[in-house]
Amino acid sequence: MNTIRCVDSATSAPDTTDPGYYLVTGSNFFTLHMSTSQQRLRALRRCVAKVATRAGTDPDHTDHINLVVTELIGNVVRQCGDSAPVIVRVAIAPDHTEVDVHDPLATTIPRKRRHSPDNTDHETGRGLWILDALASDWTITRTPFGKWISCRLPRGPVAEFSTS
Secondary structure, eight states: OOOOOOOOTTTSOOBOSSTTEEEEEOSSEEEEEEEOOHHHHHHHHHHHHHHHHHTTOOHHHHHHHHHHHHHHHHHHHHHHOTTOEEEEEEEEOSSEEEEEEEESOTTOOOOOOSSOTTOTTOSSOOHHHHHHHHOSEEEEEEETTEEEEEEEEESSOOOOOOOO
16 A cells, blocks of 8 residues: 655645545645545544644644544444545634544434543543543534534643543
8 A cells, every 4th residue: 555645735736646545735724535544544643743733733732633533533433444434624723723524424423421431441432521621612413425523622721621
């Protein structure tokens, strides 16, 4: 398999070297259409870091973006399996970052689990706790082709995490 790159489409063509991976980037955003895989998730994280750095975000905020994206893509893989088609959009503004993930399964809507996120008896079920801790707002919208999960991550201090 080819090496997956994160390129700036303002100065070069979108990366189409890997079937199932189509990336368009700008100075403070990217949109990625991809089939999920471990290699593509690593490339996605690199793109988050590259665009976040270019937009002047601090390392903590970049980590928060990557954590949210990773959680949302992980949910898609658990629900739809490997190679599920997704669209990931990250747009960084001066005071917040928008993270949107579209997956093909409109019938499965995430629900917050009853157990707290620090419960070591469960391996899954922390994603919505993470969204609540890092995002000032998040929504789920069904589409004719699946669902969008949209999150707004404020730049700056994060609210206190509570399991109550």
